[in-house]
Amino acid sequence: MPMSKSRLAWLLPALLSAMPAVAGNRLLFGHDDRVAVVPDRRPWQAIGQLESRSGQLCTGTLIAPDIVLSAGHCLIDEHGRFDPAVAFRLAQHGEAQAALGEPVLAFVDRRLMDGLSPARGGGVAISPEAAPYDIALVRLRAPIAPAAATLPLFGGDARALRVALRATGWHVSQAGYPEDDSGHLKAHLDCKVSALLGSARLTHRCDTLGGDSGSPLLLEVAGAPVVAAVQSSAPDAADRARADNVAVPVLRLGGALAWLRAADKENAP
Template identity: 40%
Template sequence: MKLPRLALCLALMPALLHAAPLSREHKILFFGKDERVLVQPDHLPWQAVGQLQTRSRNICTGTLVSPNVVLTAGHCFLNDQGKMDKAISFTVGLWGNEYEDRSQIAEVYVDRAFLKGLIRRKDGIYIPPNIGPRDFAFVRLKTPLGKQQGYIPVFQGSREQLKKLLNEKKWTVTLGGYPIDDQRHLRVHNHCKATDLKNDGRLTHRCNSLEGNSGSPIFVFDAKGQASIVAVQSSAPPAQRRKHEDNLSVSAPMFSQALRDFIQRAKTAESR
């Protein structure tokens, strides 16, 4: 099996007033037809989903999980050489050329084992399977946004408890973010299928996602319509392997304790 290459963050292009036409390769990346829909981020959980930008103008998707903490993917903060790419801003309520709020970044946490285990080649940066479950990151905002926008809880149970929940939901999940074909509007794939919860903590799924969806939340909704994050989008196989491999995400049990610790530190830092 070939290693997944980090290709899901992208250079920020000029503002798009309309969705760009999908290329043939992008269409192949979908599981059948494009079932994503446009969702205006003016209500939860989508108010809490926003766009991260780095110094090299790469963008990813992230989600507020406390008033001043954003959950996303670890590889979002790497440049083409595999070096840390400074985070600049996080924007919520992005819709066309307007947005609800924005904050600069105070701190980024990326797992050290993930950074150490990356494979750097001339054609890009690759994630070997042994560090794939560590492709997550936490961001502390300079200006808390979750007090106004709201934030989304992260599933706190074990792998076995998450598997039980997914069985109860018939492995139906939802993914949303800001993909390459429409970087200025939120696109959501509702009621898509998770396919396996691997022993190493990665959740495979068939939710349609493109570059820019790195760090996108994968939600499960309860009977009252309340969302919780069960995984964060990591990578997708190239188009030529789409029929044989599903998308990869990192399940919540892999990062929930580290996230709780980070949120506590963020609270301490804010109170100073």
């Protein structure tokens, strides 16, 4: 499906500031289609790097001036324990960032925590039953960006998301801070969604590595990007030819947002 003029309008700044990425990683889909992006304009300026207490580095998206959306497993350590976020570097670019946020509260679904088990070679594995809950919200101590610099969530149910995906030819764009260049934002523009499995899973062929966990999958709706899903997992290199990456649609965030609001009231002076 040809790229629409409206999609070109928000992807073009990324293309103009892009550099070819390094090829040859077996975890990618045959060819490395990522580009390096300077996060100085929408939508890229809403994406940053989230760091946990144990030193895990993931990607997060500012969906409100003081709320970061990421993956739940980014806040779980190798022993299956809660691993709180300690820093969010908005629009990280080398040694610079647009703002540094201090996390004070986080939501990770108990159903994700209950679905963990020891993994071969160390760390933890997420059961298929728990995978749809691999999503997290982090509250920052203070707003770090104007509302205009944040990214909206897709508004609608699974049926509406399917319709919106069909309108773009089942294409999204993904951007995060991968382990091969953790200081710079890299994006796979206009990559392919392979399936939407109800409201629980979205499989796709965007090129991601470790560090991209929690990164947004951006969908064009009415000519503008919205966050449709959050990157969750990728198969091992040996299974790459048989399995696609998995993201969690943002359709189940109502409970997490309600939890944050309730916690805010409880902690209010």
